[in-house]
Amino acid sequence: MFxxxxxxxxxxxxxxxxxxxxxxxxxxxxSELTLIAEIKKASPSKxxxxxxxxxxxxxxxxxxxxxxxxxxxxxxxxxxxxxxxxRQLRGKTSLPILRKEFIIHPLQIYESLFLGADIxxxxxxxxxxxxIISFLDISNQLGLEALVEVHDHDDLEKIIDTKxxxxxxxxxxxxxxxxxxxxxxxIINELEKMNIRNNFYIVSESGVKDKNDVxxxxxxxxxxxxxxxxxxxxxxxxxxxxxxxxxxxxxxNG
Ligand SMILES: O=P(O)(O)OC[C@@H](O)[C@@H](O)c1c[nH]c2ccccc12
Numbered sequence: 001m002f003x004x005x006x007x008x009x010x011x012x013x014x015x016x017x018x019x020x021x022x023x024x025x026x027x028x029x030x031s032e033l034t035l036i037a038e039i040k041k042a043s044p045s046k047x048x049x050x051x052x053x054x055x056x057x058x059x060x061x062x063x064x065x066x067x068x069x070x071x072x073x074x075x076x077x078x079x080x081x082x083x084x085x086x087r088q089l090r091g092k093t094s095l096p097i098l099r100k101e102f103i104i105h106p107l108q109i110y111e112s113l114f115l116g117a118d119i120x121x122x123x124x125x126x127x128x129x130x131x132i133i134s135f136l137d138i139s140n141q142l143g144l145e146a147l148v149e150v151h152d153h154d155d156l157e158k159i160i161d162t163k164x165x166x167x168x169x170x171x172x173x174x175x176x177x178x179x180x181x182x183x184x185x186x187i188i189n190e191l192e193k194m195n196i197r198n199n200f201y202i203v204s205e206s207g208v209k210d211k212n213d214v215x216x217x218x219x220x221x222x223x224x225x226x227x228x229x230x231x232x233x234x235x236x237x238x239x240x241x242x243x244x245x246x247x248x249x250x251x252x253n254g
Contacts, residue, residue: 018143021118022096025145025166027068027224028201033214034224035245036098036203037067037231039089042080045177050232055085056092058237063093065241066248069119071098071226083115090116098147102126109138119145119166124155125174129162136163147203151183156190165201168226172206179207185220214244 027034039062041053050058055072062070070093073081079100086099099117101108104126112120122135132148139146140163149168150156159167171183184204191197204217205226217225227244234240241248 017113018141021143021145022094023145024069024096024098024119024147024224025201027096028166028203029223032247033218033222033245034068034203035066035241035248036069036071036224036226037062037065037237037241038071038073038100038226038228039085040071040073040079040081040100040228040232043229044078045172046229048080049229053080055089058232059089059093061237062231062241063095065238066245067095067241068224069096069098071100071228072117073100074115075101083111086115086117096145103135104131106135106138109135109142109144113142113144117144119147121168122146122148123174124148124150124158125152127158129158132158132164133162149205150187152187153190156187160194160196165199166203167200168203168205169222170205171208181207181213181216184217184222188220188222208244211244 039055039058041050042048059070072086073079074083074086075081090097096118098119098121099112100121103109103120103122109120120139122132124132136146145166147166147168148159148164149170150159151170151173169184169187171181172179188197201223203224203226204222208214208225208227209230214225231237231240
């Protein structure tokens with residue numbers, strides 16, 4: 001009897017832990033182009049990007065500018081990020097948070113939950129199809145959303161017939177750092193040929209720097225864009241967002 005009561009309580013406690021997180025998918029469902037704004041101090045391709053790196057100030061500028069979600073680099077060695085940044089910013093925003101990390105083990109997904117992330121990144125190029133399938137299952141169980149990132153045809157093959165819902169198309173080749181934003185168009189064309197374009201919410205990632213780029217991507221029908229460097233390098237990220245997304249509603253007090 002008593003054990004039963006304990007288990008009932010445990011189930012209630014667990015449901016709190018895994019309850020639906022803040023959702024990127026809900027933002028992507030809207031007709032307006034979604035902005036995922038990234039907090040990134042440095043990168044292996046660009047070195048130090050932000051001299052006066054202040055994650056909290058950056059977060060404020062992003063949310064006041066009208067960003068729909070925040071991406072936070074947690075890799076230390078190559079991006080100068082930290083899990084601590086995510087932990088600290090979590091309580092300071094109501095926007096969904098994507099943990100930008102190179103996930104190669106299920107433990108990192110559990111860790112993301114405890115850090116307070118709402119979305120995890122699954123990079124197809126560093127995972128097998130089996131891992132993608134299993135990592136998507138784990139994320140689902142934990143109530144986390146997953147942004148599954150592809151760059152080329154081989155990556156695309158790996159995510160076909162998986163439960164991928166949010167598809168990130170990376171315009172940057174992570175092996176040699178070359179950037180080409182027409183990569184988004186190329187991958188969308190492949191999806192259309194395979195007749196699976198409408199199975200996904202599509203986020204174009206990397207190399208988006210001006211209004212022209214945003215307009216071009218919007219014309220392709222993407223649901224969202226992920227921008228890091230252009231916002232990190234700007235002295236006034238909030239203004240930069242206004243320039244890139246004049247239609248966005250700008251929040252007054254974060
Ligand atoms: O700074 P940019 O060019 O706007 O790019 C942002 C984001 O797309 C990029 O940081 C990124 C995309 N996929 C990744 C995977 C790991 C680390 C970083 C990334």
